Amino acid sequence: MQAVGMKAEAVASILADKQDCDVLIAAAWLHDVGYAPGLATTGFHPLDGARWLRHVRFDDRVAALVAHHSCAQLEADERGLRSDLDAEFDREQSAVADALWYVDMTTGPDGQDYEVTARLDEVRSRYGPDHIVTRFIDRAEPDIVAAVRRTEDRLKAAGNQPM
Numbered sequence: 001m002q003a004v005g006m007k008a009e010a011v012a013s014i015l016a017d018k019q020d021c022d023v024l025i026a027a028a029w030l031h032d033v034g035y036a037p038g039l040a041t042t043g044f045h046p047l048d049g050a051r052w053l054r055h056v057r058f059d060d061r062v063a064a065l066v067a068h069h070s071c072a073q074l075e076a077d078e079r080g081l082r083s084d085l086d087a088e089f090d091r092e093q094s095a096v097a098d099a100l101w102y103v104d105m106t107t108g109p110d111g112q113d114y115e116v117t118a119r120l121d122e123v124r125s126r127y128g129p130d131h132i133v134t135r136f137i138d139r140a141e142p143d144i145v146a147a148v149r150r151t152e153d154r155l156k157a158a159g160n161q162p163m
Protein backbone atom coordinates (compact mmCIF):
# COMPACT_ATOMS: atom_id res chain seq x y z
CA MET A 1 0.00 0.00 0.00
CA GLN A 2 2.90 2.30 0.90
CA ALA A 3 4.71 1.62 -2.37
CA VAL A 4 1.49 2.13 -4.35
CA GLY A 5 0.83 5.41 -2.55
CA MET A 6 4.35 6.66 -3.18
CA LYS A 7 4.20 5.64 -6.84
CA ALA A 8 0.93 7.57 -7.19
CA GLU A 9 2.65 10.66 -5.81
CA ALA A 10 5.29 10.32 -8.54
CA VAL A 11 2.80 9.57 -11.32
CA ALA A 12 0.35 12.35 -10.37
CA SER A 13 2.41 14.83 -12.41
CA ILE A 14 0.73 13.52 -15.58
CA LEU A 15 -2.57 14.94 -14.32
CA ALA A 16 -3.05 18.61 -15.08
CA ASP A 17 -5.73 19.19 -12.49
CA LYS A 18 -4.60 19.61 -8.88
CA GLN A 19 -7.78 18.05 -7.55
CA ASP A 20 -7.26 15.00 -9.79
CA CYS A 21 -3.75 14.65 -8.32
CA ASP A 22 -5.08 14.76 -4.77
CA VAL A 23 -7.84 12.27 -5.55
CA LEU A 24 -5.38 9.84 -7.19
CA ILE A 25 -2.97 9.99 -4.27
CA ALA A 26 -5.71 9.51 -1.67
CA ALA A 27 -7.26 6.62 -3.61
CA ALA A 28 -3.84 4.97 -4.02
CA TRP A 29 -3.06 5.12 -0.30
CA LEU A 30 -6.54 3.81 0.56
CA HIS A 31 -7.27 1.39 -2.26
CA ASP A 32 -6.76 -1.78 -0.20
CA VAL A 33 -8.13 -0.48 3.10
CA GLY A 34 -10.95 -3.03 2.75
CA TYR A 35 -8.50 -5.80 3.66
CA ALA A 36 -8.44 -4.47 7.24
CA PRO A 37 -10.19 -7.16 9.29
CA GLY A 38 -12.15 -4.62 11.32
CA LEU A 39 -14.05 -3.35 8.33
CA ALA A 40 -14.32 -6.43 6.12
CA THR A 41 -17.98 -7.38 5.86
CA THR A 42 -18.42 -9.09 2.48
CA GLY A 43 -14.79 -10.23 2.23
CA PHE A 44 -14.53 -8.46 -1.15
CA HIS A 45 -12.02 -5.73 -0.33
CA PRO A 46 -12.86 -3.08 -2.98
CA LEU A 47 -16.50 -2.96 -1.86
CA ASP A 48 -15.75 -3.25 1.86
CA GLY A 49 -13.17 -0.47 1.64
CA ALA A 50 -15.40 1.82 -0.40
CA ARG A 51 -18.36 1.31 1.92
CA TRP A 52 -16.19 2.13 4.90
CA LEU A 53 -14.87 5.29 3.22
CA ARG A 54 -18.42 6.39 2.51
CA HIS A 55 -19.45 5.51 6.07
CA VAL A 56 -16.73 7.75 7.50
CA ARG A 57 -17.74 10.44 4.95
CA PHE A 58 -14.48 10.36 3.04
CA ASP A 59 -14.54 12.02 -0.40
CA ASP A 60 -17.08 10.09 -2.46
CA ARG A 61 -15.03 10.19 -5.66
CA VAL A 62 -12.18 8.49 -3.82
CA ALA A 63 -14.59 5.90 -2.41
CA ALA A 64 -15.90 5.13 -5.92
CA LEU A 65 -12.38 4.82 -7.33
CA VAL A 66 -11.52 2.41 -4.50
CA ALA A 67 -14.70 0.44 -5.19
CA HIS A 68 -13.75 -0.04 -8.83
CA HIS A 69 -9.97 -0.28 -8.59
CA SER A 70 -8.17 -2.65 -10.92
CA CYS A 71 -11.24 -4.03 -12.66
CA ALA A 72 -13.09 -4.89 -9.44
CA GLN A 73 -16.35 -5.25 -11.40
CA LEU A 74 -15.21 -8.54 -12.88
CA GLU A 75 -14.14 -9.94 -9.53
CA ALA A 76 -17.47 -8.76 -8.10
CA ASP A 77 -19.10 -10.74 -10.90
CA GLU A 78 -17.28 -13.88 -9.81
CA ARG A 79 -18.34 -13.29 -6.21
CA GLY A 80 -22.00 -12.49 -6.92
CA LEU A 81 -21.53 -8.88 -5.79
CA ARG A 82 -21.57 -7.05 -9.12
CA SER A 83 -25.07 -5.61 -8.71
CA ASP A 84 -24.23 -4.27 -5.22
CA LEU A 85 -21.00 -2.71 -6.46
CA ASP A 86 -22.60 -1.10 -9.50
CA ALA A 87 -25.65 0.11 -7.59
CA GLU A 88 -23.61 1.75 -4.86
CA PHE A 89 -20.63 3.21 -6.69
CA ASP A 90 -20.24 4.80 -10.13
CA ARG A 91 -17.28 3.61 -12.13
CA GLU A 92 -15.14 6.54 -13.18
CA GLN A 93 -13.34 6.04 -16.48
CA SER A 94 -10.60 8.63 -16.68
CA ALA A 95 -6.86 9.24 -16.58
CA VAL A 96 -7.17 9.23 -12.78
CA ALA A 97 -8.81 5.79 -12.72
CA ASP A 98 -6.24 4.49 -15.23
CA ALA A 99 -3.39 5.82 -13.09
CA LEU A 100 -4.81 4.17 -9.98
CA TRP A 101 -4.98 0.82 -11.79
CA TYR A 102 -1.45 1.43 -13.08
CA VAL A 103 0.11 2.06 -9.67
CA ASP A 104 -1.69 -0.96 -8.21
CA MET A 105 -0.99 -3.37 -11.05
CA THR A 106 2.70 -2.47 -11.49
CA THR A 107 3.53 -2.95 -7.79
CA GLY A 108 3.97 -6.32 -6.13
CA PRO A 109 2.89 -7.41 -2.65
CA ASP A 110 6.28 -6.50 -1.16
CA GLY A 111 6.33 -3.11 -2.85
CA GLN A 112 8.57 -4.13 -5.75
CA ASP A 113 8.03 -2.77 -9.29
CA TYR A 114 6.53 -5.12 -11.87
CA GLU A 115 5.72 -5.01 -15.53
CA VAL A 116 1.94 -5.45 -15.58
CA THR A 117 1.86 -8.85 -17.26
CA ALA A 118 4.46 -10.18 -14.81
CA ARG A 119 2.37 -8.80 -11.95
CA LEU A 120 -0.72 -10.63 -13.27
CA ASP A 121 1.31 -13.84 -13.51
CA GLU A 122 2.53 -13.27 -9.95
CA VAL A 123 -1.10 -13.04 -8.76
CA ARG A 124 -2.03 -16.20 -10.68
CA SER A 125 0.84 -18.16 -9.18
CA ARG A 126 0.08 -16.88 -5.66
CA TYR A 127 -3.56 -18.02 -5.82
CA GLY A 128 -3.27 -21.09 -8.03
CA PRO A 129 -5.19 -22.14 -11.14
CA ASP A 130 -8.60 -22.90 -9.62
CA HIS A 131 -8.94 -19.85 -7.40
CA ILE A 132 -11.63 -17.23 -7.96
CA VAL A 133 -8.93 -14.52 -8.08
CA THR A 134 -7.12 -16.34 -10.90
CA ARG A 135 -10.38 -16.63 -12.86
CA PHE A 136 -10.94 -12.93 -12.32
CA ILE A 137 -7.41 -12.04 -13.49
CA ASP A 138 -7.86 -14.13 -16.64
CA ARG A 139 -11.01 -12.17 -17.51
CA ALA A 140 -9.70 -8.78 -16.41
CA GLU A 141 -6.28 -8.90 -18.07
CA PRO A 142 -7.23 -7.01 -21.28
CA ASP A 143 -8.86 -4.13 -19.36
CA ILE A 144 -6.08 -3.93 -16.77
CA VAL A 145 -3.31 -3.99 -19.38
CA ALA A 146 -5.13 -1.33 -21.46
CA ALA A 147 -5.37 1.02 -18.46
CA VAL A 148 -1.68 0.49 -17.70
CA ARG A 149 -0.65 1.13 -21.32
CA ARG A 150 -2.74 4.33 -21.48
CA THR A 151 -0.99 5.54 -18.34
CA GLU A 152 2.44 4.60 -19.71
CA ASP A 153 1.61 6.63 -22.84
CA ARG A 154 0.61 9.59 -20.68
CA LEU A 155 3.85 9.27 -18.70
CA LYS A 156 5.89 9.23 -21.91
CA ALA A 157 3.95 12.21 -23.30
CA ALA A 158 4.74 14.09 -20.08
CA GLY A 159 8.44 13.26 -20.50
CA ASN A 160 8.56 10.63 -17.75
CA GLN A 161 9.68 7.05 -18.06
CA PRO A 162 7.08 4.53 -16.89
CA MET A 163 8.16 2.96 -13.60
Ligand SMILES: [Fe+2]
Binds near residue numbers: 031
Ligand atom coordinates in the same frame (compact mmCIF):
# COMPACT_ATOMS: atom_id res chain seq x y z
FE1 LIG B 1 -6.84 -4.32 -4.26
